[in-house]
Structures are given as structure tokens and as C-alpha cells.
Amino acid sequence: MKRIVSIDVFRGLTMFLMIWVNDFWTLQDIPKWLKHAASGEDYLGFSDLIFPWFLFVLGMSIPFAFENRINRGEAPFNTWKHILVRSIALLVMGLFHMNMEMYNHDTSLISKPVFVIICTAAFFMIWNVYPKAESDKRITFKALPILGVMILAAMFLIYKGKGYDGAEI
Structure with missing residues (x-):
């Protein structure tokens, strides 16, 4: 086309x-x-x-x-699946990055820049398009998205935010 x-x-x-x-x-x-x-x-x-x-x-x-x-x-099903996965990816990335504005570095375990870098690295691990590979690399390529999800879950759990009124989120 x-x-x-x-x-x-x-x-x-x-x-x-x-x-x-x-x-x-x-x-x-x-x-x-x-x-x-x-x-x-x-x-x-x-x-x-x-x-x-x-x-x-x-x-x-x-x-x-x-x-x-x-x-x-x-197949149309695969196209719609692709759209759904992309939409979820954008929503998750937006959720994490938009809440960075409220990140409270005073009460958090890690600094805001480190938090941003770790979350962004996890996004790449999850949604990267990995190449077809031999069995030893295939295991790594299958493990990276799982590790990325685990990292994002950990970042979600340790997130400490502060509202505009100063209240902890």
C-alpha cells in the first residue's frame, strides 16, 4: 500500500x-x-x-x-487483539507516567528519577517486539515481559504520592 x-x-x-x-x-x-x-x-x-x-x-x-x-x-480477531493490547499498554503507561507528577520523594523508597527509569525500562521489557530466536534466547525473550510485569507491580506497590493539598496518596 x-x-x-x-x-x-x-x-x-x-x-x-x-x-x-x-x-x-x-x-x-x-x-x-x-x-x-x-x-x-x-x-x-x-x-x-x-x-x-x-x-x-x-x-x-x-x-x-x-x-x-x-x-x-x-484475521480480524488478530487485528482487534492487537488494538486491545496496544490500548491496555497505553493506559498502563499513562497511569504510571501521569502519576509521576504526584510522586513524593520525601516518603518514597527511591528517588523520582530512578522510579521513572525503572518504570520505563519495564515498559520496554513488556511491550518490546522481540525477534524470533533460537531456544536459548527464546527463553530470555519470554522471561523479559514477565519480569517487566513483576517490576511494574513492585513499582505500583512502593509508589508514594502527594496530592495537591499535601495529603499522602
Whole structure:
């Protein structure tokens, strides 16, 4: 299937802008119109446009992805299974990474940067696409996702957060 360049360019631009605007919190004195609108404000900042663009380009890409899988002869059940696994992966990653904002390094066993690195490494262990391999490596490739799940479970159990009001989560 021939790729549609305009969708690829828009997807790339959107991903770049998502990374860019989500790093604004580290910057000072940036124009207000670039930032997300605060809760209760009646205005739309540039950053507020990026996620809808992402959803739009995602919606544009889905029919082509389905058609590509059908053309490869993949069963519809496998396509839906793939979508479900990816959706769960994104939800789990989002759950961990969005709660990093509330991470309380004062009461936690490990520092926030170490917690983030360990969680991210576990994500790769779980959702990496491992190559087909001989039996000795196959065991390792089967064990890594299991180890990743165990690591994420441990990170979930040791997580200590602090709410905006200072209460422990």
C-alpha cells in the first residue's frame, strides 16, 4: 500500500509539537498563548490544539492500518487483539507516567528519577517486539515481559504520592 505523505507529515509534526508543548513546564517567561489554558479559564492556548490534532491524524490513519492488515491476510480477531493490547499498554503507561507528577520523594523508597527509569525500562521489557530466536534466547525473550510485569507491580506497590493539598496518596 502506498503511503499518503500528507498524513505522515502531519503525524510527524503533531508528535514533534506534543513533545515540545509538554516540555513548557520546564521553561520560564513563555507567552501565555503557547500554554495550556488553566482550569476555569475561557480561552484556548496553542498547546490545547495539539491533542485534538493527534486524535484527528489517528482517525485518518486507522482505515489505512486496517486495510493494510486485511491485505496481509491477517484475521480480524488478530487485528482487534492487537488494538486491545496496544490500548491496555497505553493506559498502563499513562497511569504510571501521569502519576509521576504526584510522586513524593520525601516518603518514597527511591528517588523520582530512578522510579521513572525503572518504570520505563519495564515498559520496554513488556511491550518490546522481540525477534524470533533460537531456544536459548527464546527463553530470555519470554522471561523479559514477565519480569517487566513483576517490576511494574513492585513499582505500583512502593509508589508514594502527594496530592495537591499535601495529603499522602
